[in-house]
Amino acid sequence: MAEDIKDTKSSNQMWGGRFASGPAAIMEEINASIGFDKKLYAQDIRGSIAHATMLAHQGIIGTEDKDKIVHGLNTILSEIEAGQFVFSRKLEDIHMNIEARLADLIGPAAGRLHTARSRNDQVALDFRLWVKEELQKTESMLTGLIAAFLDRAEEHADTVMPGFTHLQTAQPVTFGHHCMAYVEMFGRDRQRVRHAIEHLDESPIGAAALAGTGYNIDRHMTAKALGFREPTRNSIDTVSDRDFALEFLSIASIAATHLSRLAEEIVIWSTPQFGFIRLSDAFSTGSSIMPQKKNPDAAELVRAKTGRINGSLIALLTIMKGLPLAYSKDMQEDKEQVFDAAESLELAIAAMTGMVRDMTIRTDRMKAAAGSGYSTATDLADWLVREAGLPFRDAHHVTGRAVALAESKTCDLAELSLEDLQGIHAAITADVFNVLTVEASVASRRSFGGTAPSEVRKQIAWWRARN
Numbered sequence: 097m098a099e100d101i102k103d104t105k106s107s108n109q110m111w112g113g114r115f116a117s118g119p120a121a122i123m124e125e126i127n128a129s130i131g132f133d134k135k136l137y138a139q140d141i142r143g144s145i146a147h148a149t150m151l152a153h154q155g156i157i158g159t160e161d162k163d164k165i166v167h168g169l170n171t172i173l174s175e176i177e178a179g180q181f182v183f184s185r186k187l188e189d190i191h192m193n194i195e196a197r198l199a200d201l202i203g204p205a206a207g208r209l210h211t212a213r214s215r216n217d218q219v220a221l222d223f224r225l226w227v228k229e230e231l232q233k234t235e236s237m238l239t240g241l242i243a244a245f246l247d248r249a250e251e252h253a254d255t256v257m258p259g260f261t262h263l264q265t266a267q268p269v270t271f272g273h274h275c276m277a278y279v280e281m282f283g284r285d286r287q288r289v290r291h292a293i294e295h296l297d298e299s300p301i302g303a304a305a306l307a308g309t310g311y312n313i314d315r316h317m318t319a320k321a322l323g324f325r326e327p328t329r330n331s332i333d334t335v336s337d338r339d340f341a342l343e344f345l346s347i348a349s350i351a352a353t354h355l356s357r358l359a360e361e362i363v364i365w366s367t368p369q370f371g372f373i374r375l376s377d378a379f380s381t382g383s384s385i386m387p388q389k390k391n392p393d394a395a396e397l398v399r400a401k402t403g404r405i406n407g408s409l410i411a412l413l414t415i416m417k418g419l420p421l422a423y424s425k426d427m428q429e430d431k432e433q434v435f436d437a438a439e440s441l442e443l444a445i446a447a448m449t450g451m452v453r454d455m456t457i458r459t460d461r462m463k464a465a466a467g468s469g470y471s472t473a474t475d476l477a478d479w480l481v482r483e484a485g486l487p488f489r490d491a492h493h494v495t496g497r498a499v500a501l502a503e504s505k506t507c508d509l510a511e512l513s514l515e516d517l518q519g520i521h522a523a524i525t526a527d528v529f530n531v532l533t534v535e536a537s538v539a540s541r542r543s544f545g546g547t548a549p550s551e552v553r554k555q556i557a558w559w560r561a562r563n
Contacts, residue, residue: 220300257462265469296340303334484523
C-alpha cells in the first residue's frame with residue numbers, strides 16, 4: 097500500500113517513482129473509493145492528529161511540524177463540515193484527499209504525517225472508529241425502542257389478547273406480556289451491541305502495512321488518545337481483520353429480523369380482519385385508486401429493510417471468505433455494505449419506535465379475540481389435573497371431547513352447561529367455570545416470566561431498573 101508520498105497532486109506521482117504513467121480510466125474507476133469512504137473523514141482526521149501527536153512525543157517528528165499538521169488537519173475538518181472541501185477521484189480515497197490538501201496548506205511538513213504508518217492500518221483505524229460510534233448510536237436507539245415497549249406494556253399489563261402458535265389461537269395472554277417479549281428480543285440485540293464494542297475496542301494504528309514498524313512509536317499512547325482499551329496485538333491480523341464489520345452486520349441482521357417480525361405483526365394486527373391496532377396517518381399511506389385504504393407502509397418498509405441488511409452481511413462474508421493474510425484490495429468493498437446496513441437499521445429502529453408509541457390499541461377487539469378458538473382449553477385440562485387428580489394425558493383427552501362438544505353446539509367452553517361437562521367426566525364440578533374465562537386464565541399464569549398481570553409488572557420493573 098501507499099508509503100512515502102513524493103507528490104500527492106497527481107494520481108501517478110502519489111505512488112512515488114515506481115509508476116511512470118497514470119492509471120487507465122477503467123483502473124481509476126474501479127480503484128477509487130472516495131465516493132463512499134469520504135464518510136470516514138472525521139475518523140481519519142482524528143486518527144491522524146493522534147498519530148502526529150504521538151510521533152512528536154516520541155521525538156520522531158519535530159514539535160513545530162506536529163503543530164502545523166494538527167492545525168492543518170483541523171482546518172481541513174472545518175472545510176469539510178462547511179461543505180467547502182473538493183474531493184478528488186484521482187486521489188482515490190479519503191486518506192489521500194486529506195493528505196493532499198494538508199500539503200497545500202502546510203507544505204513539506206505534511207509529508208511527515210505518514211511516518212510509521214500505512215494506509216492499511218490507517219483505514220483499519222478509521223473503519224473501527226466509525227463502527228464503534230455506530231454501535232454506540234445503535235445501543236442508544238435500541239434503548240429508546242425498549243423504553244417505548246415498557247411504556248406500552250405497563251399501560252396494557254391487564255389487557256387480554258389471544259396468544260398464538262402457528263398463527264392459530266393458543267392461549268390467552270396479555271398485550272403487556274406480548275410487548276415484553278419484544279423487550280427481551282431487543283434487549284438481547286443491545287447486549288450483542290455491547291459485546292461487539294468490547295470486542296473491537298483495540299487500536300490498529302501502528303501495525304503499519306502488516307509487519308509493524310522500526311520507529312520507536314507508542315501504540316498505547318495512540319490507543320488511549322483515540323478512546324480504545326488497548327492496541328491490537330498482532331500486526332498481520334490487525335490489517336486483515338474485518339471481524340468487527342462482520343459482527344456489526346450480524347448484529348444488524350438479527351435486530352432487523354426482530355424488527356421484521358414485529359412489523360409483520362403490525363401489518364396483520366392493523367387489518368380489518370384482526371383490528372387489534374390502528375396506526376395514525378403519520379405511519380400510514382393511502383391508495384391512488386381505493387379511497388378507503390389505509391396501508392401500514394412504514395411497517396412494510398421496515399420488514400423489507402431486513403432483506404437489504406441480510407444481503408450486506410452475506411456480501412461481506414463472501415468478500416472475506418477466501419482472502420489470504422494480510423491485506424487485499426478486496427477489502428475496499430467492506431464499507432459500502434456496512435454504511436448501507438447502518439443507515440437501514442437506524443431508519444428501521446426509528447420508524448418502529450415511532451409506530452410502537454403511535455399505535456392505538458383496540459382493547460375491545462383483543463378481548464373478543466382472546467376467547468376465540470377455545471383458548472382456555474388448557475386451563476380446563478390443568479383444572480382436571482389439579483382438582484380431579486387426572487393424569488395430564490387423560491385430562492387432555494377429556495378436554496378434547498369438551499372442545500368437540502362446544503364446536504357442535506357452536507358455543508365457547510364457558511358456555512357449556514355443568515351437565516354437559518359432567519356428561520364427559522363425572523369429576524367436573526361447578527368450580528371449573530372459575531378458570532374458563534380469559535381473565536381467570538391469564539391471572540393464573542403466575543410462573544416466573546408468565547403472562548399474569550402481576551408477573552408482567554415484575555418484569556417491567558426489572559427492565560426499568562436496567563434500561
